[in-house]
Amino acid sequence: MVELIFGQVLWFAADPMAEGASAARHERRGAVAIEEGRIADVGTADDLRARYPQATMTDMGDKLLSAGFIDTHVHYPQTAIIASWGKRLIDWLNTYTFPEEMRFADPAYAAAVASTYFDLALAHGTTSMCSYATIHPASVEAFFAEAQARGLRALAGRTCMDRDTAPEGLRDTAQAAYDESKALLEHWHGRDRLSYVITPRFSPTSTPDQLLALGSLWAEHPDCLMQTHLSEQVDEIAWVKSLYPQARDYLDTYETFGLLGENGVYGHAIHLEPREVARLREVGAGLAHCPTSNTFIGSGLFDAAGLAGAGLRVGLATDTGGGSNFSMLRTMAAAYEVAQLRGVALHPAQLWYLATTGAARLLRIEERVGNLAPGMEADLIALDLASTPVIAQRVARAEDFWESLFPTIMMGDDRAISAVWVAGQRQV
Structure with missing residues (x-):
């Protein structure tokens, strides 16, 4: 009918x-x-x-x-800590994010937060999203089970961290990251409207061995997306350089281990070097623009018009809970304000596109939603x-x-x- x-x-x-x-x-x-x-x-x-x-x-x-709106970069486990007062990215992670993510070892807690998150997302008109979970397989199971029950097109992955820069309760190993990510991928990827995303949190919380293991997993499943963070804050970039002194730049810490490709989704990407922009464009990778998070944590001003004009795929994201709102309308408003500070007035058509069709293109689901x-x-x-x-x-x-x-x-x-x-x- x-x-x-x-x-x-x-x-x-x-x-x-x-x-x-x-x-x-x-x-x-x-x-x-x-x-x-x-x-x-x-x-x-x-x-x-x-x-x-x-x-x-x-x-x-x-x-x-x-x-419907599409949120290209979200941390559903941070739902309960959205709008927490903080200083810089690393302080914010240690003070709020990591303690909260430890709670997701409990499947019941993970399920409760997943339900709350989807209630809020749908109430704000978001019908698809790409989320980070935690290191706990239960956090991925909870997200996908809730999305499946609601009939949503949703993407997510187990967040991997094995370096001692992450707290003990949130560290895994290179082998565990590979094995548990692969098991979740094989169970959920392509099931109903769900897609698995290979998810190293970012290179400062992963050893070279773990990045290599996840790069190998991506090579085995190139149809999957891979998501991570890139060049969010200047002090973060200095941290990366201290941990990977041989790397040409931040992006090189991913490229070296097989984590740069056309199905890569790189969050933030504010302080990019010319070589990084050229390589991202060359391989066809995409960028998740998180304007409310970038201003809330004081990260910087993403160049949406310039990077899209250079041929990169760009989509909008709330980055809950570093982002301060579940609303893609508020995210569009912040994207407009950030662009104005860079001397560009994004047209309403461009803002709406970045939250819908452009976001779908970033996640490689534009033929579906x-x-x-x-x-x-x-x-x-x-x-x-x-x-x-x-x-x-x-x-x-x-x-x-x-x-x-x-x-x-x-x-x-x-x-x-x-x-x-x-x-x-x-x-x-």
């Missing part, structure tokens, strides 16, 4: 980071047809009503229909573009669609999310 959902509709025909707002498509009175969990059609309301006369109909009025097009999985959201009085009064003065969308990007939150569909089933 076909369901028609009516409202304003926004989708992308091309990449607005390269082509500007003309890459986007907006239908003022449009519709999306859903059949058996997939998008069957997108177009004007009149055309789809005539094409599917027997369809059930859901009219969202002036709400904006879009692909992240846009509204026939054949895509029906993960979509409906947004109220006048969700608060302050937004509504600004929208009343808007002269075009982008001017009516931008206030929600800058001031919207979960109150703007009117409905969420996952694989065609309404969740919110």
Whole structure:
């Protein structure tokens, strides 16, 4: 049975980071047809009503229909410690992150946090995400079990750390990292809508032996993504240089051990050297832009426009809980503010793309989710573009669609999310 959902509709025909707002498509009175969990059609309301006369109909009025948001870099185990006061990255990890992650040895605790995390993500319109877990297999099991139960397209991996720079309760070994990651991969990767991601936390918490073991695992399963952190803070980069004195730069600590490739997703990537940018572009790797985290922990200003213009795939991320909000709307607002500080005003079309289609491209799932097009999985959201009085009064003065969308990007939150569909089933 076909369901028609009516409202304003926004989708992308091309990449607005390269082509500007003309890459986007907006239908003022449009519709999306859903059949058996997939998008069957997108177009004007009149055309789809005539094409599917027997369809059930859901009219969202002036709400904006879009692909669901995709969070490209999140630490679901940090859900409970979001917005914790801190100084710099290493202090923040030692004070909040590592003690909290030790609790995930308890499967019941991991399951409870996973449930809370997905409740919050969906309430904010996020329908897919790529998460780090902890070293505990139970943390991965909890994440995937909860995502599977909700029918979500989700990605995650066991976080690996074996160097004594990590606390004793969160250290494994090179062999354990390989064996347990492989077992989880073989069990979960490609199951329903789930994907396993090979996950060294970052080179300062892994020995060369562990990085080599994970590089070998990736070589055996090149269809998997590999995620890690790269050049987040200047003092972190100095730390890496002290631990890997032979490396040409931070990226080289991954490349040397087989952890640089087209399916690599590198979080933060703020303070890149020219050689690093060239190598990332050459291999086709992608970057997760975490603007609320980068400002909250004082890391720096990511060059979204410049790196995308150089041909790198870029997607937005909350980086929960170093990031200070679960909302991809707030993340878009922070990305706009960071770009302004770099002298670039990102267009609303570009911001929306980075949180949807661009994010899907980064995670190599753009043929499944992240846009509204026939054949895509029906993960979509409906947004109220006048969700608060302050937004509504600004929208009343808007002269075009982008001017009516931008206030929600800058001031919207979960109150703007009117409905969420996952694989065609309404969740919110």
